[in-house]
Each structure stands twice: as C-alpha cells, then as structure tokens.
Amino acid sequence: xxxxxxxxxxxxxxxxxxxxxxxxxxxxxxxxxxxxxxxxxxxxxxxxxxxxxxxxxxxxxxxxxxxxxxxxxxxxxxxxxxxxxxxxxxxxxxxxxxxxxxxxxxxxxxxxxxxxxxxxxxxxxxxxxxxxxxxxxxxxxxxxxxxxxxxxxxxxxxxxxxxxxxxxxxxxxxxxxxxxxxxxxxxxxxxxxxxxxxxxxxxxxxxxxxxxxxxxxxxxxxxxxxxxxxxxxxxxxxxxxxxxxxxxxxxxxxxxxxxxxxxxxxxxxxxxxxxxxxxxxxxxxxxxxxxxxxxxxxxxxxxxxxxxxxxxxxxxxxxxxxxxxxxxxxxxxxxxxxxxxxxxxxxxxxxxxxxx
Amino acid sequence: xxxxxxxxxxxxxxxxxxxxxxxxxxxxxxxxxxxxxxxxxxxxxxxxxxxxxxxxxxxxxxxxxxxxxxxxxxxxxxxxxxxxxxxxxxxxxxxxxxxxxxxxxxxxxxxxxxxxxxxxxxxxxxxxxxxxxxxxxxxxxxxxxxxxxxxxxxxxxxxxxxxxxxxxxxxxxxxxxxxxxxxxxxxxxxxxxxxxxxxxxxxxxxxxxxxxxxxxxxxxxxxxxxxxxxxxxxxxxxxxxxxxxxxxxxxxxxxxxxxxxxxxxxxxxxxxxxxxxxxxxxxxxxxxxxxxxxxxxxxxxxxxxxxxxxxxxxxxxxxxxxxxxxxxxxxxxxxxxxxxxxxxxxxxxxxxxxxx
DNA sequence: TATTTTTGTCGAAACGTTTCGACAAACGTA
DNA sequence: TACGTTTGTCGAAACGTTTCGACAAAAATA
Numbered sequence: 001x002x003x004x005x006x007x008x009x010x011x012x013x014x015x016x017x018x019x020x021x022x023x024x025x026x027x028x029x030x031x032x033x034x035x036x037x038x039x040x041x042x043x044x045x046x047x048x049x050x051x052x053x054x055x056x057x058x059x060x061x062x063x064x065x066x067x068x069x070x071x072x073x074x075x076x077x078x079x080x081x082x083x084x085x086x087x088x089x090x091x092x093x094x095x096x097x098x099x100x101x102x103x104x105x106x107x108x109x110x111x112x113x114x115x116x117x118x119x120x121x122x123x124x125x126x127x128x129x130x131x132x133x134x135x136x137x138x139x140x141x142x143x144x145x146x147x148x149x150x151x152x153x154x155x156x157x158x159x160x161x162x163x164x165x166x167x168x169x170x171x172x173x174x175x176x177x178x179x180x181x182x183x184x185x186x187x188x189x190x191x192x193x194x195x196x197x198x199x200x201x202x203x204x205x206x207x208x209x210x211x212x213x214x215x216x217x218x219x220x221x222x223x224x225x226x227x228x229x230x231x232x233x234x235x236x237x238x239x240x241x242x243x244x245x246x247x248x249x250x251x252x253x254x255x256x257x258x259x260x261x262x263x264x265x266x267x268x269x270x271x272x273x274x275x276x277x278x279x280x281x282x283x284x285x286x287x288x289x290x291x292x293x294x295x296x297x298x299x300x301x302x303x304x305x306x307x308x309x310x311x312x313x314x315x316x317x318x319x320x321x322x323x324x325x326x327x328x329x330x331x332x333x334x335x336x337x338x339x340x341x342x343x344x345x346x347x348x349x350x351x352x353x354x355x356x
Numbered sequence: 357x358x359x360x361x362x363x364x365x366x367x368x369x370x371x372x373x374x375x376x377x378x379x380x381x382x383x384x385x386x387x388x389x390x391x392x393x394x395x396x397x398x399x400x401x402x403x404x405x406x407x408x409x410x411x412x413x414x415x416x417x418x419x420x421x422x423x424x425x426x427x428x429x430x431x432x433x434x435x436x437x438x439x440x441x442x443x444x445x446x447x448x449x450x451x452x453x454x455x456x457x458x459x460x461x462x463x464x465x466x467x468x469x470x471x472x473x474x475x476x477x478x479x480x481x482x483x484x485x486x487x488x489x490x491x492x493x494x495x496x497x498x499x500x501x502x503x504x505x506x507x508x509x510x511x512x513x514x515x516x517x518x519x520x521x522x523x524x525x526x527x528x529x530x531x532x533x534x535x536x537x538x539x540x541x542x543x544x545x546x547x548x549x550x551x552x553x554x555x556x557x558x559x560x561x562x563x564x565x566x567x568x569x570x571x572x573x574x575x576x577x578x579x580x581x582x583x584x585x586x587x588x589x590x591x592x593x594x595x596x597x598x599x600x601x602x603x604x605x606x607x608x609x610x611x612x613x614x615x616x617x618x619x620x621x622x623x624x625x626x627x628x629x630x631x632x633x634x635x636x637x638x639x640x641x642x643x644x645x646x647x648x649x650x651x652x653x654x655x656x657x658x659x660x661x662x663x664x665x666x667x668x669x670x671x672x673x674x675x676x677x678x679x680x681x682x683x684x685x686x687x688x689x690x691x692x693x694x695x696x697x698x699x700x701x702x703x704x705x706x707x708x709x710x711x712x
Numbered sequence: 713t714a715t716t717t718t719t720g721t722c723g724a725a726a727c728g729t730t731t732c733g734a735c736a737a738a739c740g741t742a
Numbered sequence: 743t744a745c746g747t748t749t750g751t752c753g754a755a756a757c758g759t760t761t762c763g764a765c766a767a768a769a770a771t772a
Contacts, residue, residue, distance in 0.1 A: 009482070011758055022722045027760060034761095035719045054481050058423070059758035061414035062727045069459075080443050082644050084436045087443060091432070091464060098477055105459055108447065121454055125410050126365070233648075288438050292589075367728055378752045383730060390731095391749045415728035418757045717770065725762080732755080739748070 010053045018047035030055070069103045070315060071128040073120055073145075076108035078135045083259065083287045085304055086134050089155060092308025093132055100316050102129075113138035123148060130319045132311050133157070136197055151318035155311045158198040158335065163318065165311040165336045169199050169284075172300040172340035173206025174213075176282045177254050179298070179342055181214050184354030185252035185280060189243055191264060192256030193226040193235045200231065203256050203284060222250060231256050236263015244271055251279065251351050258283035258290045258299055265293060265347065276349035286343055295346035302340055310336055366409045374403035386411070422485050425459045426671060427478045429497070430490040432464035439615065439643045441660055442490050445511060448664025449488060456672050458485075469494035479504060486675045488667050489513070492553055507674035511667045514554040514691065519674065521667040521692045525555050525640075528656040528696035529562025530569075532610050532638045535654070535698055537570050540710030541608035541636060547595045547620055548612030549582040556587065559612050559640060578606060587612050592619015600627055607635065607707050614639035614646045614655055621649060621703065632705035642699055651702035658696055666692055 016026035021040055028034040029044035036044075047053075061067055072093055078086050090106065097104045105128060107120035122128045123144070131145055134155040142159055145152050154164035180188050190207050194200050204225075208218055224239045236255065240263060243253060255261035261283030268275050275281055275295055283290060286301035314336060372382040377396055384390040385400035392400075403409075417423055428449060434442050446462065453460045461484060463476035478484045479500070487501055490511040498515055501508050510520035536544050546563050550556050560581075564574055580595045592611065596619060599609060611617035617639030624631050631637055631651055639646060642657035670692060 012760095013758080023759085024723075024761075025721055028721090031760085035721085037720060040720080056418075056758055057481065057483060058414045058417035059727090060760070062412075062418055062729085062758080063760045065727075067414070076447065080440045080447070082438050082440060084438060084440065084443070087436050087440075090462075091436070094462065094464075103461055103478070103483070106446075106450065106462060108450075122459070125413065127413060127459070368730095369728075379729085380731075380753075381751055384751090387730085391751085393750060396750080412728055415757090416730070418728080418759085419730045421757075713772100715770100715772070717768100719768070720766090722765085723763095726760085728757105730756085733753095735750105735752085737748105737750080739746100741746080742744085 009056070010051045012053070012055065014051055015044060015048045015053050018051060019043040066129050067127050068101070069105050069122065069128045070097060070312065070319075071120060071122045071131040072104050072106050072134065073109060073131060073137070073141070074134040075111055075137055077111055079108050083285075083289070085285065085287070088304035089134055089308040089311075092305030093312040094308070095305070096309040096312040096316075100312070102316075104132075104312075109137065109141055111138070113141045115140050115144050119144060123150075130315045132308075132315060134308075134311075151315060153311045153315045153318065155307055156199060161334060163314060163334050165307060165314060165338065166199065167302050167307065168337040168339055169202035170206040170209065171337075172284060172302070173203040173254065174210045175340065175342045176284065176300050177207050177210035178214075179344065180252045180254065180280060180282060180348065181210065181216075183252070183280065183348060184351035185250075186216060186351075187222070187248065187250045187252070189222045189224060189246070189250040189253040190256070191224045191236065191239045191243060191253055191260055193229045193231040193239075193260065195225050195227050200256055207254055221246070231260045233259045233263040233266070236260030236265075237267050238263075240264035240267030244268070244273060249279075252348070253279065253281055255281065255283050258285045258287040258297060261297055261299070261347075262289060262293055265297070276347050277352060280348040280351075282348055290343075290345070293347075298345045298348040299343050300340045301343045303338060307338055310338065365412070366407045368409070368411065370407055371400060371404045371409050374407060375399040423483050424457070425461050425478065425484045426453060426668065426675075427476060427484040427487040428460050428462050428490065429465060429476055429487060429493070429501075431467055431493055433467055434491045435464050439641075439645070441641065441643070444660035445490055445664040445667075448661030449668040450664070451661070452665040452668040452672075456668070458672075460488075460668075465493065465497055467494070469497045471496050471500050475500060479506075486671045488664075488671060490664075490667075507671060509667045509671045509674065511663055512555060517690060519670060519690050521663060521670060521694065522555065523658050523663065524693040524695055525558035526562040526565065527693075528640060528658075529559040529610065530566045531696065531698045532640065532656050533563050533566035534570075535700065536608045536610065536636060536638060536704065537566065537572075539608070539636065539704060540707035542572060542707075543578070543604065543606040543608070545578045545580060545599055545602070545606040545609040546612070547580045547592065547599060547609055547616055549585045549587040549591045549595075549616065551581050551583050556612055563610055577602070588615045589619040589622070592616035592621075593623050594619075596620035596623030600624070600629060605635075608704070609635065609637055611637065611639050614641045614643040614653060617653055617655070617703075618645060618649055621653070632703050633708060636704040636707075638704055646699075646701070649703075654701045654704040655699050656696045657699045659694060663694055666694065 012023055012026050016023045026044050029036045029041045057068055072090055074086050094104045105122050109118050130151040132153055132155060136157050154162050156166055158164050192200055211218055224242050226235060229235055255264055261281050264281055265275060268279055273279050283297050283299040286299045290297040290299050368379055368382050372379045382400050385392045385397045413424055428446055430442050450460045461478050465474050486507040488509055488511060492513050510518050512522055514520050548556055567574055580598050582591060585591055611620055617637050620637055621631060624635055629635050639653050639655040642655045646653040646655050
C-alpha cells in the first residue's frame with residue numbers, strides 16, 4: 001500500500017516491457033480490444049497486476065477526447081434541505097458511476113438562475129461527457145444544457161422531450177389513496193403545494209384516478225393546494241388548519257409529500273385531533289423523519305438511490321455508442337418510471353365507526 | 357452559447373495562429389509566466405477570448421502530472437443524515453475549489469471501513485492531488501491516506517499530528533455556558549454522547565472551564581454522557597429523562613449539539629416542564645431545525661461553509677509549492693480554529709426567581 | 713496448390729498542453 | 743566600445759495513452 005518515495009508511477013510502457021510485447025499490444029490486451037492471443041493477453045494482464053499498474057486517466061482522455069466525467073446539477077436549496085433526498089440520489093448515481101469508471105462532478109445552481117453567471121464550471125470548460133439534472137431547475141439552465149449538445153438526463157423532473165427518470169408518482173399516489181379507501185375512508189382530502197411541478201401534478205392525478213375508480217365524486221373543496229410555494233412542513237401546518245376547518249371534516253388526507261404530511265400532523269396535534277383515530281394521514285417519499293414521528297407516518301416509499309442509479313445508467317447509454325442511443329430514442333423510451341412501495345405505519349387506520 | 361455542430365474545439369494552436377505567435381509563447385502569455393511583452397500578451401489574450409478558447413484539462417494534466425482534483429471523503433451516514441452539516445461543508449469546499457480551478461471528487465466510506473474494499477476510487481487511481489476528510493472516520497482509513505503520501509486536511513476532526521480545520525469547540529462551549537451563567541443559572545448540566553470524539557471532548561472542556569472560571573464547583577453528577585453512541589435526538593430524549601430526574605433539578609443545560617438539545621426539549625415537553633421558564637436549554641451547531649423548534653433554540657452557530665472553504669484553502673497551500681507548505685509546518689500551524697457565534701433565541705431565560 | 717481472409721503483433725502518429733534549451737535583440741555596466 | 747545580463751520569442755521534446763496502418767503468419771477457401 002505504501003509507496004516508496006522515489007517510485008515513479010508505472011506506465012503502460014513498463015507493463016509492455018515486463019510482458020515482452022509492444023506498447024500497442026499491451027494496450028489492446030488491457031482493454032480487451034482487437035486481436036490478441038490468449039497467451040499474450042494473459043502475460044500482459046499478469047505483468048500489469050505485478051507492477052500494480054493503473055492507467056493514467058489524463059492520457060486516455062487526451063486521445064479519446066472524452067473526459068470520463070459526468071456532471072450532476074441541482075439547486076443549492078434542494079441539496080441543503082434537511083431531508084437528504086437528493087443526497088441519496090447523488091450517492092446512487094455516484095455508485096453506478098463507479099461501475100462505469102466515471103467520476104461525478106457536483107455543481108449547485110441557485111433557484112434564480114442567470115445563465116452566464118451561474119453556469120456550472122464543467123459546462124463552460126466542457127469537462128463532462130454528460131449531465132444529470134436532479135429536481136426542478138430554472139428553464140434557462142435547461143436551455144443552456146440543451147444548447148451545449150451534451151447528453152442529459154433529468155431526475156425527478158420532466159421538461160419537454162428531455163430524457164428523464166422519475167418516480168411513478170401517479171401509481172404511487174393511487175396506491176396511497178387506494179389504501180385509504182380500503183380502510184373505509186370516503187371523504188379524503190388532498191394537501192399539496194407547487195402544483196406546477198410535474199411530480200406534484202402527477203400525484204394529484206393519481207389521487208383523482210383512485211377516487212374515480214372507486215366511483216367517488218371528485219369534490220374540489222377537498223383539494224387544498226397552494227399553487228406556488230414549496231410543499232414543506234410549514235405549508236403543511238397552514239393547509240392543515242384549512243383541512244380541519246372543512247365541514248364535514250375529512251376522515252383522511254393524502255399529502256403530496258412527507259414534509260407536508262408532518263406539518264398536517266403538527267396541526268392535528270395542536271388541535272387535539274387524534275391521529276389516526278379521527279384523521280388518517282398518509283405522505284409520500286418516506287423520508288427519515290417519517291419513521292420517528294409520533295405516530296409514525298404511513299407513506300409511499302421512493303427508492304432514492306435507485307433513481308440516481310438508473311439515471312446514470314441511462315445517461316451512460318446516451319453517451320456510449322450513438323447507435324443504441326438513437327435506438328432507444330426512436331423507440332420512444334424517453335422516460336423511465338420507478339415503482340414505489342406503500343409503507344403502512346401508524347398514521348392511518350380504519351375509519352371510525354366503519355365496519356368492514 | 358450554442359455550438360455549431362461541426363466546430364472543433366479550439367486549441368492553443370488556434371490561439372497562437374490567430375495571434376501570430378508560437379505555441380509556446382501563447383502558453384506563456386495565457387499563464388502569465390516567463391517573459392512576454394505587453395503587446396504580445398495582449399494580442400494572445402484577445403485572440404483567446406475571440407476564439408472562445410478553453411484549455412483542455414487532460415493535456416495539461418498529462419504534462420504537469422497533476423490531476424487538478426481534490427478528494428472529499430466522509431462517512432456515508434454523516435452525509436445522509438438529516439441535518440445537512442457536511443453537505444454545507446462540502447459546498448464551502450467546492451466553492452473555494454472553484455477559485456483554485458480545481459474539481460472536488462466526493463467519496464463516501466462506511467463507518468466500518470475495510471481498507472482494500474472500501475477505498476475511494478480516486479485513491480487507488482491516484483486521481484487527486486490532495487484529500488479532505490470531513491468528520492470522524494475509521495483510523496484504518498486515515499492510515500491509508502497517510503500511506504498514500506498525498507497531502508490531507510481533516511475537517512471537524514483531529515487525529516495525531518494531521519493538519520486540520522476545526523470549530524473552536526472549547527471557546528464556543530464556553531460562550532454558551534457563560535451565557536447561562538449570565539442569566540443567573542448556577543446548576544448547569546451537560547448532556548452529550550460519543551465522548552471520545554475530540555469535538556465533544558473539547559465542548560466538555562469548555563463547559564468545565566466556564567464553570568471553574570465562575571468559581572463554581574464541577575459536579576460530576578451533572579454531567580450526563582453516553583460514552584459511545586451518537587449525539588442524536590434520540591439520545592437527547594433519553595438523557596433528558598435522566599436530567600429531569602436529578603435532585604435538585606438543574607435550571608439549565610448545555611447540550612453538546614442541537615440534535616441532543618432538541619431531544620431534551622422533547623422530553624421536557626413530555627413532562628410538562630416549561631422551557632425556558634423552568635429549564636433553559638442551549639445547543640451547539642445552529643442546525644436548520646433550531647430556528648423552527650418551539651421554543652426556538654438558543655445555540656452556538658458554526659459556520660459550516662467556512663469550514664470547508666478554509667480547509668480547501670489550507671489544502672491548496674499544502675499542495676502548491678512545497679516551500680510555503682514546510683513553512684507553515686515548521687511554524688506549527690497545524691490546525692485552524694474557526695470561531696463560533698452565540699445565537700440567543702427563546703430556549704434560554706433568566707433563572708426563575710433570580711434578581712440580577 | 714494458389715489465393716483470400718483472419719489473426720496476431722508492432723512501430724509510429726496523434727491528442728493538447730507545458731517546459732526546456734537555443735537564440736537574438738535590447739539593455740545595462742564597465 | 744565591449745561584454746554580460748535581462749527580455750522576448752521560438753522550435754522541439756515530453757507527458758501516457760489509443761489507434762491507424764503495415765506487415766506477416768496462420769487459417770480458411772477456392
């Protein structure tokens with residue numbers, strides 16, 4: 001492990017010499033390309049191992065004109081928010097990148113993005129071969145990325161025709177509301193914010209679908225939504241007040257995410273409304289706080305690491321050979337939907353007085 | 357902004373041609389090295405700007421034998437914990453790295469580190485010129501880093517003689533306890549866990565120092581500490597129970613961090629002990645949740661981004677010219693202590709019945 | 713058997729920078 | 743004036759890889 005101070009880094013030249021072949025042959029053998037006999041391949045590989053040879057990325061990059069890096073961009077406020085959602089997505093991407101022998105360069109951009117000023121450095125320097133964009137970002141940024149001509153995959157966000165990997169929000173929401181319906185609830189509210197966000201919109205769709213599939217009318221007064229803003233705990237608290245004021249009061253509520261669900265829970269506690277006895281609450285995401293709240297939160301689990309993993313794999317496909325790439329393109333597989341899982345905890349229960 | 361599809365990337369050769377100088381001269385001018393006349397320097401710079409020239413990192417790396425990258429390593433569980441402490445540290449480092457035209461490669465390691473198996477890829481591939489290590493990590497990892505011979509700076513953690521950047525925990529703790537003393541409290545408890553952690557130990561030192569400076573005896577029964585474990589909210593809840601059981605009950609408590617402080621607050625609420633009227637609570641770190649808790653938490657603010665910034669600057673110094681480096685070394689400036697700031701909110705108050 | 717195709721190996725060129733050494737002009741100083 | 747030093751510029755080498763084209767031996771085909 002320890003390097004002798006004077007020991008030069010081994011190069012492919014050393015390996016070639018050790019294996020008694022030409023440099024080019026060594027390269028071929030190492031990369032499994034072209035015609036190399038069994039015997040020499042083995043000799044080269046052994047020599048490489050013996051010398052502890054590690055190829056120098058810079059040299060390869062220079063000739064292949066690829067950087068071996070992918071960029072990962074998200075909004076700073078998303079990255080530093082207390083629920084490490086995107087941190088997990090990033091780690092998933094980083095993990096998968098390792099399999100592809102690539103590095104992930106992280107860059108954050110502000111919510112209010114100004115193209116020239118806030119552009120990620122690797123974009124200006126063209127130090128990446130592809131880009132992952134996680135979460136909602138300013139349109140101006142996406143325009144810039146598109147203009148760069150680099151392959152890009154969006155994560156947890158949709159825009160135009162851009163390739164993306166998203167949670168199956170609609171199906172997830174549906175499973176949540178179906179769960180409530182199965183518990184005998186009929187008057188089920190929806191709580192959410194930032195309705196323009198595609199993910200939020202899909203979750204509302206799922207809510208509506210579940211209700212209509214159950215033959216229930218869709219009552220607009222049950223849909224409590226702030227059109228702008230962020231679906232955070234504070235918003236949940238506020239909308240929780242409106243929820244409790246409804247007449248008659250809903251017996252269950254589907255919240256657009258766990259943060260708002262926890263906010264609604266706060267408000268319920270404040271007004272001494274027993275959860276889940278008088279009110280069932282269900283969230284979405286399965287954040288860390290969902291397990292430790294009192295009561296613990298029934299929610300729809302999202303596999304965050306997998307989101308990053310799949311996105312990177314997709315991006316790798318777009319970057320590698322243009323053939324497969326256009327294949328996928330032409331077959332119209334532009335988005336990948338990641339299934340969710342309903343996690344039943346203690347914030348939901350059979351409707352009071354309901355007899356199965 | 358948009359690249360014409362067929363347009364080759366500009367090279368220094370293009371710039372040289374445009375400015376009518378040799379490639380070597382262009383390089384000199386661009387990098388501000390050697391002797392270049394005012395006039396030609398200007399011509400080269402203008403040509404570069406006109407052509408939108410961006411040097412290709414790989415080519416430079418190949419000749420300088422530097423990677424231009426620094427590694428940032430931390431434990432996965434630290435990175436994904438819900439308080440984005442290290443995320444902020446990372447962003448600070450990344451920001452500063454930009455000034456030095458370097459990229460930061462992030463790698464996480466597990467708590468139980470096995471050298472061969474979990475080694476960050478950039479360490480094996482030697483794809484970094486220096487390493488930042490944030491937070492507590494396994495000794496085996498640090499040994500590996502040391503053996504690699506790469507310059508390293510620890511952040512928020514101390515080990516042996518390794519250069520580090522840490523919060524001035526002792527002074528911060530002292531300011532916290534001084535604040536409580538100033539409010540008339542005399543019976544002040546300490547709540548913490550993971551006492552072997554250098555930062556925790558320093559905070560306890562600060563606590564003791566403040567008390568003895570005030571002429572108060574150090575009462576061991578007031579020090580509630582789990583020796584192992586993590587100082588998290590759950591731990592705070594548990595130790596909170598022990599705190600409230602003390603006879604006579606302390607009127608104030610200094611918690612080793614905000615997470616435990618919030619846990620103590622939970623317990624106080626549960627037992628209907630009014631905060632801050634009957635019990636003053638003060639934390640450390642100023643996490644996001646400290647502002648929104650009820651009551652909001654008085655705490656010691658830590659400048660997380662600055663921690664990363666300073667660490668990277670320090671590392672850059674160690675990587676750049678060996679002269680300055682050894683200078684600092686020999687002068688013994690191995691650690692940098694970052695000042696804290698007391699943030700007074702609503703969880704601390706004058707001792708009941710105390711008259712200034 | 714004669715010819716083409718496949719297999720295996722090699723030397724050399726290329727990628728885009730920095731830096732070394734050579735050289736000459738301009739500028740000091742004796 | 744003569745000579746050393748500073749200033750300015752340049753060509754060429756070097757960094758460590760991949761890949762191209764040449765070549766020959768072996769194998770397949772006619």
